[in-house]
Structures are given as C-alpha cells and as structure tokens.
Amino acid sequence: MTSPLSRRTALRGAAIAAAATVVTPAASQAADSRGEEVRDSFTVRDNRGRQRLLADTRRPPVLIGGKVIPAEQRQGPERGTYLIFNDENGDERGGVVAGASAASFSLDYVNAQALTLGTTWQGEHGATALFFKQMPDPRSPVEQTPPMPTRVELVWSTADGAVLALNDSKGRPRIVISVDAQDVPSIRVLDDHGAVITSLP
Structure with missing residues (x-):
C-alpha cells in the first residue's frame, strides 16, 4: 500500500496456495534483453479449473x-506485486502485497x-x-458485510513508539499499553467514551 500505516489502517494483499495442477500463463508475454520469458502474471488452477494461486504485477480483482x-x-498499489x-x-483467503513503500500479509x-x-x-x-479484526456473521454475503472493528492493534512507529491496544466490540480502545518514542512506558484503561479510568504511572 502506498498510504502511511496507522493504527486504523490495514494493508490488503495475498500469499501462498494449496497444491494445484494447472498453470495458466498471463495473456501478455514478452522476452527481456536476455531473451528470457517475461510475464505480468500467472494463475495456478486445480483439476476443476478453480483458481488456487495468483501471482500478478497489477492489482487483481477479488474472487469471493x-x-x-x-x-x-x-487496497494496494495499482502496479504492486501480488x-x-x-x-x-476458489475463494480468496489471504495473501501478500508488496509496493515501493509498503508491504503486507x-x-x-x-x-x-x-x-x-x-x-x-x-x-x-x-x-x-x-491488526486482528472481529469476525462478522459468516452467513452474510460479502457485499452486505459491514466493516468489522479492529479488536487488537499492535503497532510500532518512529513517531509513536510501541503501542498495544485492546479494543471493545465497537473498536474503541479500552486498554492501551505503550512505550513511546522517548522510552516512556504507560498503561491506560479507558471507558467507552475514551476517558481514562486508570493509568500507570
């Protein structure tokens, strides 16, 4: 992804696949300066023709x-590695994406x-x-599934240091443990309005 990573932003992409039997080359193929074959993408399909693995140099559609x-x-760069x-x-279950300024699994x-x-x-x-997201009703069609709250966030950044946030069912931080960029540690317990109930130190 090209946008900066925040505590509320998850990077989207894809990874490895199960054993499969058919490889479908990309439609566009060429040769590089050494005469070696160059492909924009390739697809691995099982013996029923279902996609099991896709490697692409362009942002692909989602099958689900x-x-x-x-x-x-x-989400992700238009010309990243997917x-x-x-x-x-044949439904997408995850993966890896890599771009010039970000990568994710x-x-x-x-x-x-x-x-x-x-x-x-x-x-x-x-x-x-x-980031760990809350699971939605698995019977809900993907196009009708509302955005799910993030329940656990573990973040390190040069600006904020290290932060662990445990969130409630609405995605609101309730316990936050941190060691900031100046190496100052803290623990905060918050109510459902974000007000601090207890803190250390």
Missing part, C-alpha cells in the same frame, strides 16, 4: 463467494479480512502493525 469484486475495490491464495472453492474470514501484518516506510520514518 462466487463473485468477482473489481480490482479498484482492493501473491493471492484461494481455498478449494493478510488472512481472511469467509467474508471479511481477519488479520493483517503490514509495514510502511518513507525516508527515516517507518511503521509496523499487526
């Missing part, structure tokens, strides 16, 4: 619930993102974050 979600709705893996039904629930591990950098500034 038997539907194709346009590439424009996927490695998407799919389950035995993600795993999915049936109809929503579950976990994201991401990093971003620009000059001397950088950040790394791990």
Whole structure:
C-alpha cells in the first residue's frame, strides 16, 4: 500500500496456495534483453479449473463467494506485486502485497479480512502493525458485510513508539499499553467514551 500505516489502517494483499495442477500463463508475454520469458502474471488452477494461486504485477480483482469484486475495490498499489491464495472453492483467503513503500500479509474470514501484518516506510520514518479484526456473521454475503472493528492493534512507529491496544466490540480502545518514542512506558484503561479510568504511572 502506498498510504502511511496507522493504527486504523490495514494493508490488503495475498500469499501462498494449496497444491494445484494447472498453470495458466498471463495473456501478455514478452522476452527481456536476455531473451528470457517475461510475464505480468500467472494463475495456478486445480483439476476443476478453480483458481488456487495468483501471482500478478497489477492489482487483481477479488474472487469471493462466487463473485468477482473489481480490482479498484482492493487496497494496494495499482502496479504492486501480488501473491493471492484461494481455498478449494476458489475463494480468496489471504495473501501478500508488496509496493515501493509498503508491504503486507493478510488472512481472511469467509467474508471479511481477519488479520493483517503490514509495514510502511518513507525516508527515516517507518511503521509496523499487526491488526486482528472481529469476525462478522459468516452467513452474510460479502457485499452486505459491514466493516468489522479492529479488536487488537499492535503497532510500532518512529513517531509513536510501541503501542498495544485492546479494543471493545465497537473498536474503541479500552486498554492501551505503550512505550513511546522517548522510552516512556504507560498503561491506560479507558471507558467507552475514551476517558481514562486508570493509568500507570
């Protein structure tokens, strides 16, 4: 992803796949200066023709619930490196994406993102974050699934130091443990309005 990583922003992408039997080369192929074959992407399909792995140099569409979600709705750089893996039904279940200033790994629930591990950098500034999302009703179609709150956030950044936030079912921080950029530690317990109830020190 090209935007800076924050405590509320998860990077989207894809990873490895299950064993498969058919490889579909990309439509556009060429040769480099050494005469070696160059591809923009390739797809691995199982013996039923279902996508199990996609490697692409362009932002691909999302396959989930038997539907194709346009590439424009996927987070990530238009010309990044994508490695998407799919389950035995052909539905996307996670992956890896890498761009010039960020990279991420993600795993999915049936109809929503579950976990994201991401990093971003620009000059001397950088950040790394791990996000755990709440699981939605698995019976809900993906296009009707509302955004799920982040329940756990583990973030390090050059600006803020290290922060662990445990959030409630509405995504509100309730316990925050941190060691800031000046090495000052703190623990805060918050109410549902964000007011501090207890703190250390």
